[in-house]
Amino acid sequence: MTLYSRDAETDAITALAPIIPVLTVRSVEDGLAQARALVAGGLTAIEVTLRTPSALAAIAAIADQVPGAVVGAGTIVSPDQIDDAVAAGARFLVSPGATTDLAEAAAAAPVPFLPGCATASEAMALRELGFRTLKLFPAEAVGGARLLAALAAPLPDLRFCPTGGIDLVKAADYLKLPNVACVGGSWMLPKEALAAGDFARVEALAREAAGLRRL
Template identity: 55%
Template sequence: MAAPSQKTHELLQIMEAQPVIPVLKIERAADAIPLARALARGGLPAIEITLRTPAALEAIRLAASEVPEAIVGAGTILNPAQFEAAAAAGSRFIVSPGCTASLIDAAADSPVPLLPGAITPSEIMTAYERGYSVLKFFPAEQAGGAAFLKSLSSPLSDIRFCPTGGIGVANAATYLSLPNVICVGGSWVAPDDFIAAGKWDEIEALARAATSLSR
C-alpha cells in the first residue's frame, strides 16, 4: 500500500466523481467564468485550466472565486514556483505532465493534491515509492494508448491513471473501460474555437454528453 503523501483521498473524491476532466486552454481570462459555469451545468464541475497561456492564472482566480460550483484545478505545472502560484490562485488540485523530486517536495508542503504524470514502468514505480498511486498518463495515445495502459494493470495493479492526450469521443470509452483508469482528461468538451466564440450552450451540451460515458 502506498504512503498517503499524495493526499489520495482528496484527489479521488474529485476524479471519481466524473468520467472526464475537461482540459482547458484559456486565452482570455474573462472567458473562465462562463466556461466553468457551462461545464458545471453539463455535469463536469472539475476542470483543469492549463498554464499554457498568459491568462491562465487569472482565469483560475476568476473561476475559483466566482463559480463556487466549479472545482478548479491547474494543469501543465512544471516546477514548484508554478505549483505555488496555481495554489495561491485558488486551484484545488494540481496536474503535471511529469514527476520531479522538486514537485513532489512542493506538494508535500501544500494541502493541494498533485496529480503527476508518468509513462514508463520505471517512472511509475519511482512515483509509487514517493507515495503516489494515482497518476496522469500523458501523452496517452502517443505513448501506446489503451493497449499499453491495459498491459500495466497486472504488474502495477496498485496504480490508477487519468490518461490525457489524444483522447476524444471516439476512444474515451475504450480508456474508461480499463480496470486501472479512473477518468480521462480531454479538451474535446470545450474546443478552443467554441471558447473563442463564446458557445457556452454548445459546450454545456458536450459536457452533458461526456457525463454519459460509462466506467
C-alpha cells in the first residue's frame, strides 16, 4: 500500500489563502481572465475543474501566463486524469470523492492531492493511505461545519477543505474550526459578472474572500 508523502507541499498550498476558488472555464481566454482577477485580489491557489473541453489548455495557459498563480486541477474522477493534469501544469489535484483505485493513484501522484470524502468512514480510509488533508464534498449537503466539528475529536490529525454550497458568510464559520485548512468555493465568480466580463467585480470579491481570517 502506497502511503501519501506530500503533506508539507499540501500544507504550503492550503496556507496560501483562506479560500481556494473553483473555476469552470468556457475557454482559455476566460480561464486566464478569471485567474488574473483572482490573483490580483489575493487568491493565488486556483482550482480549475476538468468539466469543460478547455480546462487542460486553460491550466497550461494559467501556469505559463499568470504570475503568482498556483493552478490546480479539480474534478479528478479517474486515475488517467492525474497524468494529463500534471502534464498541463497543475501543481495540485482535487477530487470530489475517492474510489479505491483513484485513492491509490492519488497517493502516488507527483503533486499534492486533496481527495474528496463525505463521511467519517471515507475520511478514515483516506487516512489509512497517509492523507492528512482532505476535501469535504458536498460540504453543506453532508453536514457542513457541524460535521467537521464532530470529526475533530475522533480524527484530530485530519484537516479539511470543505467545498460545495459555501458562500462568504458560511466560509467565515468554517474557518473558525481548528480542522479546516481552507475553504473551496466559487461565490467570488458570479455568473452574471463573468458573462458581462466584469472582472473588476471578481477581483473585489476575491479580495474580500482573501481577507477572511482563519482560527
